[in-house]
Amino acid sequence: MKSTNKNLKHFLLTISSAVVSTSVGIGGYVSQAQAAQFVNIVQNGDFTADSLLNPNDPTRANPFITGWYNSTQNETFYTTYLENYTVDREADLSRSVRMAAFPDFTYISQNLNTKKNQKYQLTYYLANSDEEDLSVFRTYIGGNLVDEKPHVPFQDFTKYTLNFTATSAITELKFAAHQRKAWYNLDNVSVVRIDDGDEQSTSVPEPSIMAGLAVLGMMGIGTRKNRLASNYKSQS
Structure with a gap:
């Protein structure tokens, strides 16, 4: 028994x-090769490295984002800056980047260390506060426009995935936004190496699921x- x-x-x-x-x-x-597939080569992709307050003016939001170039950070009336509306919605260090511009596009960009002819997967989360669909969001990789989302509807954070092949050792990643009455929020940006057969679709369940x-x-x-x-x- x-x-x-x-x-x-x-x-x-x-x-x-x-x-x-x-x-x-x-x-x-x-293996090291498998682990490398899941390493995010984007610096500060969750935007948690900096305070919400502008280091030069504590009464204003912070447009200086570690690892990223912000096209409006040196302007008196900047439109792109950090705020605490995020995908994570938990710790005080959670951040997203608020992007808005009229009449021109504003953008943030970062140079990534890549390997020529290697495949990568870009993932990011995008929210839109424009209820009238008067907006455009663009993604550039290596100086090329690879995705454009015109008239994005009002939405909470939504996951987007895009695969690309690097053409050089340095690849510029750039997000550009145009709004008339509201703004976008960008969060949790990642770029990881993938191999043939490992490409994921946007239908893959979220980690929480x-x-x-x-x-x-x-x-x-x-x-x-x-x-x-x-x-x-x-x-x-």
Whole structure:
């Protein structure tokens, strides 16, 4: 009896360990090549490196964003700056970049260290406060316009994904915005290396959803464990 009970517990623990390993997504040894695929080469992509307050004028918001060039940071009436409306909505250090411009485009940009002919995946989150759809948002990679979103509707943070192949060792990433009456918020920008067959689509579940699925999976395991234990006792 004790031996059978011990084997049953061992079997259930083995199943639980396998589920936990799968829910993490990697589960075990990860090679350097695999790890490199998930390294974000964007500096300060979550915009948490700086204070919300302008270091030159504490009564105003901060347009100086570490790692990024802001086209309006040296203007008296700048339109692009940090604020605390973010995807994360948790710690005080959470930030996003508020982008608005009229009549011209404003932009932020950063030079990325890339490898020629290597494939990369760009991911970012974009919110729009313009209820009249009078807006345009553009993405440039290596000086080329690779995506334009005209008349973006009013929306909370929405995830966008774009794959590209680097053509040099230095690749400029630039986001440009045009608004008439409101502004965009940009957050959680990342660029990671990908290989053939690893390209993700925008339909991939968000991390929070995946975590929820993992929890539900563990709850299911717990329920099955209780049922197995009950059945075993009734048969003993």
